[in-house]
Amino acid sequence: MAQRLATAAVGIPILLFFIWIGGIPFIGLVAAITAFAAFELARMASGWGDRASVVVSIAAATALIVSGVFYEPASSLGRILGFVTTAYALVSAAYLLFAVPADLFRNRIISTLAVVGYVGATMTHGPMIRGLEDGMAWIIVLLIVTFSTDTGALIFGNLFGRRKLAPSISPGKTWEGAIGGLVIGIVACVVATSLFSLDVSIASAVALGTALGVTGQLGDLAESRLKRQADTKDSSSLVPGHGGVLDRLDSVVWTLVVVYHFVS
Numbered sequence: 001m002a003q004r005l006a007t008a009a010v011g012i013p014i015l016l017f018f019i020w021i022g023g024i025p026f027i028g029l030v031a032a033i034t035a036f037a038a039f040e041l042a043r044m045a046s047g048w049g050d051r052a053s054v055v056v057s058i059a060a061a062t063a064l065i066v067s068g069v070f071y072e073p074a075s076s077l078g079r080i081l082g083f084v085t086t087a088y089a090l091v092s093a094a095y096l097l098f099a100v101p102a103d104l105f106r107n108r109i110i111s112t113l114a115v116v117g118y119v120g121a122t123m124t125h126g127p128m129i130r131g132l133e134d135g136m137a138w139i140i141v142l143l144i145v146t147f148s149t150d151t152g153a154l155i156f157g158n159l160f161g162r163r164k165l166a167p168s169i170s171p172g173k174t175w176e177g178a179i180g181g182l183v184i185g186i187v188a189c190v191v192a193t194s195l196f197s198l199d200v201s202i203a204s205a206v207a208l209g210t211a212l213g214v215t216g217q218l219g220d221l222a223e224s225r226l227k228r229q230a231d232t233k234d235s236s237s238l239v240p241g242h243g244g245v246l247d248r249l250d251s252v253v254w255t256l257v258v259v260y261h262f263v264s
Helices: 002-021 023-047 054-070 076-099 108-123 125-130 135-160 175-195 202-230 245-249 252-263
Strands: 164-166 170-174
Touching (some): 002 023, 002 135, 023 054, 023 245, 054 108, 054 125, 076 108, 076 125, 076 252, 108 125, 108 245, 125 135, 135 170, 135 175, 135 202, 135 252, 164 175, 164 202, 170 175, 170 202, 175 202, 202 252, 245 252
């Protein structure tokens, strides 16, 4: 626990600093984080017999993030790329979560593309959001809601958890925890959007909080399933006390997608 708190105490201020700066420094940070996540997922793929190229996964996922330097997110091209990257991410997730376990087909190139889509195409939405009006505030809001949902689910699950949510994927998660986390996430969204004076009605904030709460928890379950397929407890040990980078991003990668389309 002490190690987790120490890592958070160092990491959160650094993250907020780069979010505040924006521009190339922020894109560089997101690219670095994405490279580590791509490395972890590509290595995990070997655990279920899908030989993704680690080098190509890192390079391609990083290139997706860096491409944000060359276009305006609010432009027509930016919006088109937003929809394309979202579709790419969803197809990649479908392949990794459903096609691979069912052993429908496996291919080194497809597997590598899926790894890139799962982490690179989702994380690309981070720089896209930051480049929009009030982008800095929106990124902070999504982080607050995502982490509030995770924390709420943990607390409510420990206090009231009885019915297992997905025992074959993540035995520790319960319906009581999921519902409690969702409620906390909705409240956090209403409060956060109000504190940042964002032009969002209470009803819209509730809807966004609901979408983020559900999506974040599904993202958590999705990564748990990937780890089950790879027969590993953590994506890596890169983050002291927290496991791997992908373990910290499991919810964020998908809530980024939701917030981008909500705002844009």
